Amino acid sequence: MSAKYKRILLKLSGEALAGDKKIGLDYDIITTFGKSIKKVVDAGVDVGIVVGGGNFWRGRSSGAMDRTRADHIGMLATAMNALAVADGLENCGMEVRVQTAISMPQIAEPYIRNKAMRHFEKGRVCIFGCGTGNPFFSTDTAAALRAAEIEADIIFKATMVDGVYDKDPHKFDDAVKYDTLTFSEVLEKDLKVMDSTAAAMCKDNKIPVLVFDIARPDNIYDACMGENVGTLVVSE
Secondary structure: OOOOOOEEEEEEOHHHHHHHHOOOOOHHHHHHHHHHHHHHHHOOOEEEEEEOOOOOOOHHHOOOOOHHHHHHHHHHHHHHHHHHHHHHHHHOOOOEEEEEOOOOOOOOEEOOHHHHHHHHHOOOEEEEEOOOOOOOOOHHHHHHHHHHHOOOOEEEEEEOOOOEEOOOOOOOOOOOEEOEEEHHHHHHOOOOOOOHHHHHHHHHHOOOEEEEEOOOOOHHHHHHOOOOOOEEEEOO
């Protein structure tokens, strides 16, 4: 069975890396993700990963700190997560490179698009840390940007729910799950798929986004094989 996609951009939230701990890192969870990603790589799919940092830092929600400085701290949080995910993937038998949007050459490569493309040619997984390297942009926007740059076929957005709903399924029993959506619908209905900047970038570059539940890590592999998983958001 051949993979549906040649290259994917996987967006992993910081919360997913924390597991039930809710904060910090759960290495067993990272290893579980790694085993699923290894199946994807073995199927011949190029994998780029953008990591969030919410398991370490959510400075913007406090409102007490200068937003630029708070976002810089958040970028450093994503760098820690990128290194942890790299270690987990390497222990599962993959070659991995971490690239960061903020220069920290002692611990990671600087993000260089052509170098990332070369890593994919060699079968390596690329993990992109530090978001876009700019404050006021989320890691969802970083995922959309990196997906466009590396010419990914799709963004896999791993979340804590099994797709996109018309309202919060954790709060409303009558919440309805969408199988497919357009980016216009996401923006018009203010659905919490990703922030509006990221959604607009995906729409403009015609990059579909698949939203699915990371609680079942094999969803990553199943989605690559074309199984019906989560909610697919597409251009018009």
